[in-house]
Every structure is written in C-alpha cells, then in structure tokens.
Amino acid sequence: MTGLGDRVWRGTTTLAALAIPASLGVISVVLLVGAWPTLRETGLALVLDRSWEPRSGAFGVAAALVGTLETSLLAVLIAAPLGIGTALYTVEFAPTGVSRVLATICDILAAIPSVVYGLWGAAILVPLVRTVVAPALQAVGGRTPFFAGPSYGAGILTAALLLALMILPFVTAVSREVIAAVPVAQREAALALGATRWEMLRDAVLPAAKTGIAGGIALALGRALGETMAVTMVIGNRHELSWSLLAPGYTLASLLANEFGEAASDAHLSALMAVALLLLLLVTLAVNAIARRLVRTVRAGLAAVEVTR
Amino acid sequence: MTTDEARTTTRPSAAWRAQADVRTAASLAGRRRRDALMRIAIALSAALALIPLVLILGYLLVRGLGGLSLALLTALPKPVGEPGGGIANAIAGSLLLLGIAAVCGIPVGLLAGTYLAERPNGRLAAVVRFVADVLNGTPSIVVGIAVWAAVVRPMQRFSALAGGVALAVILAPLVARTTEQMLRLVPPTVREAALALGFTEWRTALRVIAPAAGPGIATGLLVALSRVAGETAPLLFTAFGNPYWSVSPSEPIAAVPLQIYTYALSPYDEWRAQAWAAALGLVGVVAVLTIAARAVARRPRVRTR
Amino acid sequence: MRRATLLGVTLGLAACGGDPPATPERNANGRTGSVDLTGAGATFPYPLYSRWFSEYAVKTGVKINYQSIGSGGGIRQLREGVVDFGASEAPLTDAEIAQIPRGRVLQVPAVVGGVVLVYNVPGLTAELKLTADVVADIFLGRITKWNDPRLAELNAGVSLPPDEIVVVYRADGSGTTYVFTDWLTRVSAAWAGGPGHGKDVRWPVGLGAKGNEGVAGQVKTTPNTIGFVELAYATQNRLPSAALRNRAGFFVAPTVNALAAAAAGVENRLPGPNDFRVSLVDTPVGDAYPLASFSWLLLYQAQSDDAKGRKLVDFIRWAVRTGQGSARALDYAPLPPALVTRILATLDGVSIGQ
DSSP: OOOHHHHHHHHHHHHHHHHHHHHHHHHHHHHHHHHHHHHHHTTTHHHHOOOEEGGGTEEOOHHHHHHHHHHHHHHHHHHHHHHHHHHHIIIIISOHHHHHHHHHHHHHHTTSOHHHHHHHIIIIIHHHIIIIIHHHHHHHHTTSGGGOSOOOSOSHHHHHHHHHHHHHHHHHHHHHHHHHHSOHHHHHHHHHTTOOHHHHIIIIIHHHHHHHHHHHHHHHHHHHHHOOHHHHTTSOOOOOOOSOTTSOOOOHHHHHHHHTTTOOSHHHHHHHHHHHHHHHHHHHHHHHHHHHHHHHHHHHHHHHHHHHO | OOHHHHHHHHHHHHHHHHHHHHHTTOOHHHHHHHHHHHHHHHHHHHHHHHHHHHHHHHHHHHHHHTTOOHHHHHSOOOOTTOSOOOOHHHHHHHHHHHHHHHHHHHHHHHHHHHHHHHSTTSHHHHHHHHHHHHHHHSOHHHHHHHHIIIIIHHHTSOOHHHHHHHHHHHHHHHHHHHHHHHHHTSOHHHHHHHHHTTOOHHHIIIIIIHHHHHHHHHHHHHHHHHHHHTOOHHHHTTTBOOSSOOOOTTSOBOOHHHHHHHHHTSSOHHHHHHHHHHHHHHHHHHHHHHHHHHHHSOOOOOOOO | OHHHHHHHHHHHHHHOOOOOOSSOOSSSSOOOOOOSEEEEEOSTTHHHHHHHHHHHHHHHOOOEEEEOSOHHHHHHHHHHTSSSEEEESSOOOHHHHHTOTTOOEEEEEEEEEEEEEEEEOTTOOSOOEEOHHHHHHHHHTSOOBTTOHHHHHHTTTOOOOSOBOEEEEESSOOHHHHHHHHHHHHHOHHHHHTTOSSSSOOOSSSEEESHHHHHHHHHHHSTTEEEEEEHHHHHHTTOOBOEEEOTTSOEEOOOHHHHHHHHTTGGGGOSBTTBOOOOOTTOSOTTOOSSEEEEEEEEESEEOSHHHHHHHHHHHHHHHHGGGGGTGGGTOBOOOHHHHHHHHHHHHTOEEOO
16 A cells, blocks of 8 residues: 555665664763773773772773762753743743843754853852852751751852853753644643643643653763763862762763873773763663653553543 | 543543542642742742843853954964954854754755654664663764764765754754644644545644644754754764865864854863853854744734635 | 744754854864864874964865864874874883884984973962972972972972971873983982872872863972972963973973973983984973973874875974974973984885775
8 A cells, every 4th residue: 555655765764863872872882892891891890989090090981970860860850940940931821022132042052062161160160159158058968967067159059059050041942842732732632621721731731741750850960971061161070979069070071071182001992981871871871761761651641541440 | 642641641640639638638728829830840840940040141142252253253273472363164064064063964864854753652762762762862072973973984074964963963852842732732623634634644734733843843953953053072083173165065064152262262262252251152043043934933823814 | 733843943043063164263274075084182282282283284275183182082083094293292102103013113312301390388478499309398298388408499489488388280191291211210219119100190288280271280389389390281271380400400480492401412311313302391401491391293104095194294394494483481491403414314214005
C-alpha cells in the first residue's frame, strides 16, 4: 500500500533518527578507548576517592562528582519554577507587546556565550554573593550546616545561581510554546465550569503541558550538567566536599575544561577521558531518571482514571 | 498524546482538586484569594527571572558598546599596541562554521524529530529520544575532544570542517527534540484527517503538519542555532582559530566565540574592549534574527486555503 | 512558503564565504592563501608572539597561526604532527622527550617572563615585602592572618590588618604555576614534601581561579586576597605587586630589568651544548627578580618538510634577535645576547628536508 514516496520518506527519517545514536556511539568509543588505561588502573577509586593529583597518579573525583550534582540540581530547582512562571506570565497575562519583548529577551539570552556569563559572574555575581546573598542566608539559616562557614563569593551556590540563569531560557522557551499550544477549548471549558484564572491554569493548561515542560526541564538539566566555561569562573575550583553551599567546590565539566589543555602525560589525559566518560554516564543516568519519573506520573494519572471511572 | 489521553489526564486531576477544595472548605472568597495570590506569584517569578537577565544584558551593553565600531567588523586582528584591530575573519569564520553545522545538523535534526513524532512508540524512537537527551547534556568540550580524535587526528590538521562537524553533533539532537515536541503539539486529528483524505505520509508531514508546527519549529531552530553560535569549547581543538582571513573548510579558522574567549581572558584593555564588543555584536545579531523570524512566522491557525 | 524562503536565505547567508574585506590588510601582499606554519601552546607568551607573527608577516610574507590552547595541548598536537611547533614554560624532561616517537624535540628559549605576587589588602598602600618561605607558608595555610608576626617583621612600619588571608591559586595547570612552585620547592622543605613542583599541584588552601585573568579578577574584587599572575596581568590590571627577596638577599620589585638581570650569565650554566633547559628561578645575580622564567619554543630537531622547516627555523632566528626588541613594551625581558649566539648555533644544527 505504501507508495515509493512514503517508503523513501520513512527510510530518510529513520536514517536521520539513527544518525543520533551513531554520533553518541562514536563519542563513547573514542572516550572509552582513551579512558581504558585509567579505568583499568584506578577503577572504582576514580569515583570514590577525593584526591586528584595527576603527578602522583591519584585520580579521584568524588568532590567534583558531588559538586556537579549539587550545582545542577539546585540550578534546575531554581530555574524550573521561575521558567514556568515566566512562561505562564508571557502567554497568559502579559499584553501582546510585552509578551513579545519578554519572549525575545529570553531567547536572546540563550545566545550569550558561556564565557560572557562567566565573566559577568566573576565580576558581578561573586561579589554580590559575598556581600549580600551569603550574609542574608547566614542570618536566616546560619545555624544549619548548609550555610556555614565564611563565604568568599565563589562557591557552589554562586555556580548554581549562574547555571540557573543560563538554563532559564531553555525552560522558558519550551514551556511557552507548550502552554500556548493548549487548545482554547480546554481553557474555556474550565472557565465555563466556574474556575478562577489560576484554577483554569492549574487544572486545564498545566496538566496538558506537563510532558512538554518536563522535556524542557530535561534539556535544561542537560545543559546545567555539561556547562564548562562559566561555572569554572565562579565555583572556586576546589576539590572539597562540604555540606555548606557557600563553600568552594568543583564540577566534572570544570575539571575537564581546566585541565584538558595542559595535560601532557598519557596517564593524565587518559584520566581526563575517564572523567568525560563519567560525566556522560552521569548525564545518561540523570536523563533516565527524569524519563522514568515522567512515565510514572503519566501512568499514575491514567491509573487514577480507572479508579474514578 | 492521543485525544483519549488528553481527556482522561485532565479530568481526574480536576475532580481530585475539586474534592480537595471541598475538604479544605474553600469558599469562593478563598478561591479568589488564591487566584490573586497565584497571579502575583506568577508575575513575581517572571520579574525575578527577568531582573538578572536584564542585568547581564545591561552589563554586556555597558562593556561592549564602547568598543563597537565599523573597524571592529571589517579589520583583521592586530597585536597588542596596534590600534584598529577587528574580528572580520572571526565573523566570516563563524558564518562558515554555522553554515557547515546547519547543513549537517539541521536536516538530520528535523528529520529525526519528525520520525520521533510520527512513530513515537517503537523501540528505536525510545532509544533515539534517550540518546538525544543524553547528547543535549554532554559537555561541549567532550564533543570537541571526540571530534578531535575522529577528524583532526586522522586528517593531521585542524579545520573548519572539524569545527562544523563538532557543532553539528551538538545541534542535531537539540533540533530533533524541539522539533518532535512542536510536531506533537499539532492535534492528531489533523494528521488523521489528511491521511483520510488520501494524502500520502510524506505529503502530510510536509504540507500539513509542518506548516502548523512551523513557528514552534522555527523557535526551536533559532534557540538551537543561537546556542551553537556561542559555543567555544568544541572549537578549541577542532577549528583551532586563525588570525588571518580564511574561508577554507580544510584550514583552521577563526570564530567569534574563540576570539572573545582569547581576548576577554587577556590582560590588555584594548583586546578586552574588543571581546565585549564582539560579544555584544553576537548577541545583537541573534536578537535581530529572532525578531525577524518571529515577525515572519507569526503563530497561524491551521491553514484552510 | 515564506517561512521556508526565510530559512533558506538565512542558511544561504550563513554558508556563503564572501570576499576578504576591502580595507587594506596589514600583510604586505594581502594574499588570502593558506597559512604557512601552525603552532600551539602556552598563553604566557601569546601577546608577544602575536606581535612577532604580525611583524614577521609584514617583513617576509610568512603567515604563522599560533593559538594558546595550553602548553600540554601544544605538546600533544606537536606529537601528533598536527602543528609545526609548540610553546611552553615547563620544559620537557628527557623521559617526556623519549615518549615522542616522531623524533627528538628541541627546546629553544624565546623570551624571559616573570611571575608576580599580587594582593588586595584594603588600606595598604606601601609595597609588600615577601620572602619565599613566608609565601610558602601562606600558600600552605600555615600563615593565616595578614598581621602575622613574620609578615610584620618583613614589613616594619606598615600596618597590616588582622584579617584572614584568602589565597587564590590557578585551577588550570599552567607554566605560571610551574615557575611559582619551582621557587617554593627550592626554599621550603614543607612545600617540596607536600604540593611540590609542577604545572598542576594540589593546593592545600585557597580558591582556584581560571587562568591569569581569573586570578587577577578574583584578587581585584575580593579583599584580603593574595595570588600569583604573569607580570603583564599585574601591570595591566594595576594590581599591587610584592617585592620578593632574591638569593642575594635584596628585595626586588618585579620589573622588566629585574627579569633581564635574572637571565644574565645563563649561557654559562647550560646543561649541554644544545640543551637550554635552565631554570631562572632564584638566580644568585644581585638585582635579579627571583620569579623569572624562559618561555621555550618546541620543534623537531629533524624537520621533515623542506619548506616548512626552513620557514620555521628562519622565523626563530629572527625572533631571538630582532624580535627581542618588542619584548619590553609587552612586559617581557629580552634574551641575553650571549645566549642568543648559542641558540643560533643550535638552530644551525636543525636538519631540514630528507
């Protein structure tokens, strides 16, 4: 039944789809080959050890691993509500002119090179955190271990804030499109049933937009995990594990960015490839986790239907 | 999402919440209060998001405006101490790199995204979706390292081609995912109607679905291209950089973000001024493109010609 | 349809190359032919090298493309044969040279540079005097306050605040770190036994900043900090720099003359006729600044490509003689003439072609 046109069409789209796992395959192979010596020598200590000393052959990235997770998750926690809120405002409440300006500003921000974000962060955000944000947080939660210790401005929190700013455009852009795409009929139905504006959003618009928004958040998380240039300028670059968010730390991507240019010895280079592989694995797991939660949420929603019907 | 799913995911939460409202004895006044509160919260979050973003743009303007000049755009880089240097070769280089990346990455991304939207339930779709998300999260420096090993080392030279390939590898999954999401926003009834009327699959995709999802796809493309235009790390070991004018794909080539990176991290005021001006220029160009694309592709209803 | 046209136009504009700009180029011939030589390596000498390449291109038409991707990166690219020469402040050891299968790598000094200790102590206007052991203890975390007795002892009459010292180090490996830790290792047994000497060491205390720019920026914006940067970053950012005590016992401020003094007489200390791997740190010369270093150019002893080999050697010949004239203006010190003679002799020994 399928004509030639459709067979060509299907073939082409399938080929294109296959190109994507192929490129990841090439990247993984290259990294694996390069990282093999380190994986063989160091093994699990790579992840568990805290000391990173290339000259003596100690390659432990526990601090950077934790730092990556901390900064990225915190960044998404900050950016997601802000992004969704901005998207809601842009689509639902703002007058058309304002809406267009807002949308344009948000999209432009995705184009700013990370080195510019980094320089801005180092010049403006770091002193700001040191002089305003950290004292404020310490006044409120100084007793808890999360805000303990002196703040030099550069640290996990600063990196998380900067990352949140960088990934905000992704969440906002995708959320905006998805929210705007919810059919008018859904909205009007809710309003007709007597819902307030907010209730309409909560019950008719957001649930329909949920999958798309989650997709945008996944994109944003990916960007946060992989950001190299900007983070290294505001995080303090210290292999340190601390409960305090105000303490300096490290991320895997920053480690790569800082050391790849200088690594001359084969062992060092191999260790960095192993770090790259580890980062890739981390991203894979994170994405997997989000995907699973998504599927579970949708399934829960469907299951609830069974009950109420 | 099929029509059935859309109906059933909306209803249960509304029912549950209505019950919740009853349980919390929420009166009309209470609901109105909550509405007002949430409106404020939404406006506040937009403001909170926007203030730092405007601050960054402002900082960029302040530091960059002074350095913008025609000389910047038309001259080649000069060493420290010689006035009048510019980034003409970097601009040309970036255009070439983006061109190569676009030619390699956009078709793959668009078609892959279409595949994901048309046949979303197979094993391949799940794998591709997952891998695309992973790639979107891969640090760009890792992509650069991989392309170095796969392209630069065998070729024994840095090249614009290698740089373009690295950018394409970053571009394709981004475009694929955003395209898929935008295509899936088109109600399935539209596709079914077209097929019922006798359109072949490829005709449906190109003449019916794509125009309906057009603006969303364009937004996605723009965001992806803007992101890639500002990438530095993958170019360090692939395109390498070049102080001279070059538009050859097999030679090392300059790029605006590379130039910004080198100059901004130097100690010299005149270089730094150029870096900030270049950054401002880059953002300005993207702004113009975004506004232009938006103006042309305003959100249409499904066309009934 | 209109959207497709717009997309097509945008892509078309993006893809088309275009002609070179109409404004006159600084090259003598304005050719847009391909580059003659490619090099990669350290950022330390980049400003001077870019001046050299520009002048040399005007003089001879030879175009050289050098990018500062890091000295380790430069060595790697040289090893893979992707670039023609490298640049580094940390010379390769014999073991490292042996690891390069393509051939023996020659290391030729190109210029003298210096590392400076910069600080930000609010209210302090006088120049700070420091010695190597005090600096080592600061960076080890043993001296934690600005008004520590050992600091006060060196800086009599200067009022130092009781605040905590915030150390700033280089997060990315670099020649600057190599030179700095060289100095600390020579003087402090604790440092030698601890972080040691290298491009990338384990810093016991402090914040890591990216690049010289990062350190300079952090010091400039954060009070009570101390860090180390190349001379150019200290002078260009107008950061206060410390006078260091050299081996002869004098406190010397970082100036280009003091750097040049550090290299005086070095030709008598060369380990071999073609081996220039000498450290300029802590030399016994009276008015020498103790944190000085060569920046080396790395090339293969046997150049396989006839044309490229000739151009490269000719360029280096020019650089170590005429090129030295541009050094001072950019905060580098020229090579001592006696050393230049030895370098030229070594370059004669580079075999070109088959």
